[in-house]
Amino acid sequence: QLTYLDISANKFGGPIPNSLANLTQLTTFRISTSHLPGPIPSWQGKFSKPEYLDFAFNGLNGSIPASFSNLTNLQILYLHSNSLSGVIVVMGLLDISTFRMVSKLVLVLLLFHHVVIANSSYSSQKQYPTCPDEEKFALLKFKDSFTIDKSASRSTDAYPKVSSWKPAEGGNSTCCSWEGVKCDEKTGHVIGVDLGSSCLHGSINSNSSLFRLVHLQRLNLSDNNFNYSQIPTSIRNFPNLTHLDLSTSVFSGQVPSELSLLSKLTYLNLALNLNRLSEDKDHQSSEEENYPLLKLEASDLGSLVQNLTSLKELYLSFVNVSSAIPHSMANLSSLTTLHLRDCHLFGEFPVRIFQLPNLESLSVRYNQELTGYFPEFNQSSPLILLKVGFTGFFGTIPSSIQNLHSLQNFDVAQCNFSEGLVPSFLGNLRQLTYLDISANKFGGLIPDSLANLTQLATFRISTSRLTGPIPSWLGNFSKLEYLDFAFNRLNGSVPASFSNLTNLQILYLHSNTLTGAVEFQMFQNLQSLYQLELSWNGLELVTQSRIVNSTVKQFTVLGLSNCSLTEFPSFLQYQNGLTRLEIAGNKIRGQVPKWMWNTSLETLVM
Structure with a gap:
């Protein structure tokens, strides 16, 4: 049943054994940087599912099997640094003009040492210039200085x-x-x-x-x-x-x-x-x-x-700068990327940097002593990523931010922006995939204009003053992976539409005033979900009394405190990767089951 096999760089040697012909379910097959002699087996071409095939850095010889033309799902093929020889008839491997046969293939053939690539009347062999001996020996000595x-x-x-x-x-x-x-x-x-x-x-x-x-x-x-x-x-x-x-x-x-x-x-x-x-x-x-x-x-x-x-791209994240940002940085007119996360910056951020004509990506997150404010944004700005979370930025989020038509990532979490309602104009940023406006004292209802943000993968408005129900339209966010509305004043029930969030991995709804019965099976059906926090609401969690191991969804974090549980949920005994479990504030009586102590828990809150 193997779909992924990587035994590279282990000094395995000898021919590729024919018994591996049984592994027809493989999508990734890697035995690079080893000591494999002999030919590439022709049976490899019978594997209909391979996407990634890597036999690089071995002693393989002979030709590339013609049966490789059957690998229609192949995306990556690494055969370089072997002793392969012969002629590749390119038209037999893929249709150069339309790529119909192998539409996704990234073909890496540049480092073959003896292979000639031929296509009817065309053939060539890669010719390399000759490097000076002193530079060759300098590289070899550099290589030998490391393990x-x-x-x-x-x-x-x-x-x-x-x-x-x-x-x-x-x-x-x-x-x-x-x-x-x-x-x-x-x-x-x-x-x-x-x-x-x-x-x-x-x-x-x-x-x-x-x-x-x-x-x-x-x-x-x-x-x-x-x-x-x-x-x-x-x-x-x-x-x-x-x-x-x-x-x-x-x-x-x-x-x-x-x-x-x-x-x-x-x-x-x-x-x-x-x-x-x-x-x-x-x-x-x-x-x-x-x-x-x-x-x-x-x-x-x-x-x-x-x-x-x-400079076009400058990445200094996690470099200890411990100073203010020089105003002269706003003179770097070619700058497209500026990442200064966690640099211990202080002082006021030069506002003119926001207006650099080519700036696409700006991150100054986690510089708590850095202050600043947003200017008015114009429609010519190419900003794609704007992250100032966990800084001292203040003022208001200007409505002109909706002029940033290319913006995909926006993070102002835990800043000092003015109190008020969640800005409804954020709903016009339809390209957003990441939105975090947590811990800014925004309050009121979650505006319906945000229903336009269907590209979101991360959506966080935690530690705020949100009221009202969780909107059912969130169930339309098919790409959502991380949803965090924790530490608010949200009420009502958990929307049944959440069952549509098939890509959801993390769901934090704890510390609100949610009520009503919620079927745990809804979360069990979300196959990507591995962190679930429902604690400290008024929810009644309904679990199945009988459940078999083969059907249990695996979690790493489960917050089920104050969820009206009357017994230890039986599915917990089948959780193999659970590191944190919260079940305080429930109505559980009797002894703690023995299987509770056989779990992988690092933290248990009872």
Whole structure:
């Protein structure tokens, strides 16, 4: 019954066994970075459901089976870095002109070493420029300074790209054919190194051979583990750099002032360099656990803004800036993205930044000492994402925000916006997929104009002063995944239309004044739901007295306090992943069932 199989990078060897031909239900099949010799089995073409097939970085030989033309659901095919040979008749694999046979296929053939791609009269073989020996050896030395550790990268698609970096590959020693390496077509100089999510673990310093690649234009070292290294000052050796990504890689210490010398940068990402122990935790955890590892002096931030005038994207989230935002940032006219979450910013946010002509994405969330206000927005603004939640922003949300026709993400949670009704004009932002206006003292009824927001996946108005019933039109929000109306004064019943929310994952309705009977079966039928909070209302939860294990929906969080329960619901004994259960304030009598102590609970509120 397997649908997903990944046994990559485990040093398994030998031919692919024919017994795997039985796994006809597979949609994902990965045995990359191993020691597989021999041909690709032709029976693989009989698997009608594969979407993702990865046999890269092995010793496979022979040709690509013609039966692959039957894989009509295939989306991703990785066969690079093997010893495959022969001719691929492209028209036999897919219809180049219409892509009728394999309409979703992302075909990765660029790194075959001996394969010729042929289409009737056309054939070619990828020719790579020859890189200088000193640059090839610099890359090899850089590779050797790290160990490969799967846990060093967080992405589920991570794999060691440097596995293809060898002194000679099939008689071709140019480093320009190595994965993650890009060379100038004319000179052969290395101009790009992309080792994002490459499972690298180890330290890096200014003596690293990487900094000999003085022609580098793009460098991506994101999602690795550089073991709390400081960003080397030798970064100044890359004056032609336009793209630098050092995010999520456990860098620490002071961000070097030398970064401001890279005047050609259009993309800079230093975000999310956090302790690996706290990186996976929700932000609501303690401030110490999420304290940034990197620090950027106020003067260095000013220099960055002053000198990197070509910046289009700037990501500094979780970098400890601890200063005000320089007003000169409003002069970065090319800026499309500015993310400064959790930077310990203070002072007033320069209002002119909102009016940058190309700004599409702005996030300054979780800077509690940062204040500011919204300007009047005009229709030419390209803003798609606007998040200022958990700051000191104040004033009113201007009605002109409805001019932001492209806006998809809007977060003003826990700010200091003026008291009043929930702004009805928000219903004109029909492209919204994320809306959080929690904890702003908005009150009154949930306006019916919000029924227009049918694209919402996240909808939060918790900790406010909402009154009246929960609107039944919410049942039309087919894309909704997260709904939070907790800590309000909502009354009436839970709408029966909620049974239509088949994509719902999290539902928080606790701490209101909801009443009436609610069938737990309605929530059982929502197959994506895993967190449900109904506590501290006046609800009467109706559960089935007899239920079998095979039909039980699995939850991680259940809040059922004050739900008029008279016994421990029998379905609880079949909850294998439940971490928090609240059942206080009910009418349960008698002994606690023995099976309650066999659950996976971390928190039990009785």
